[in-house]
Amino acid sequence: MQELLQFATAHPLLIAALGAAVLAIIANEVHGSLTGGKKLPPAEAVRLINDRDARVVDVRPVADFKKGHLLGAVNIPHDKLKARLTELEKDKSKPLIVYCALGGTARESALLLKQAGFAEVYPLAGGLNAWVGASLPVTAK
Incomplete structure (x- = not known):
């Protein structure tokens, strides 16, 4: 603990940068939760499908x-x-799972769909990369 205090005293700019990075990450997650709704991990998406x-x-x-x-x-x-x-109007009563490569664009799309009146829209957490990382199937057909 003493060494940590010495480091913090010797490097205040690094500690400030760390604090700013942590706050930015928290703010990003809170913003995403407020705008894009709940992000579904791949296993929950499979269950919903x-x-x-x-x-x-x-x-x-x-x-x-x-x-x-x-x-x-x-x-x-x-x-x-x-x-x-x-093209999606006929399925307005069904849940929608929206995904992109990493999840950022899907969050924006989910917000747009919610504004258009779709009640249940879920961005896929981590996008297609998370899906593939979970060893779930993809197709090119």
Whole structure:
């Protein structure tokens, strides 16, 4: 403990930078929770797909979608989501799972879908990378 205090006294700028980084991470998580709703880890997403027939929306560009995507996913790139909302209208009562590569764009898309009146929209935590990391299947068909 004494060494920690000595370090903090000798390096106040490093301690301030650490504090700022921690606050930024916390603020980012709080902002994401307030705007994008609950992020689903891959295992919960599988459960929602199997138990409640959730619709899966891939908001990545078409070229990325063709390289590999979740089974049964529909591709509506984030930049075209507003214009193509009618494609999802028939499933407004179903939960929607939205994903991108890492999760950031999916959070923005989830907010847009909630504003459009979709009640249950969940961004996939970690995006496709987390899905693949959990050894879950993807397809290129």
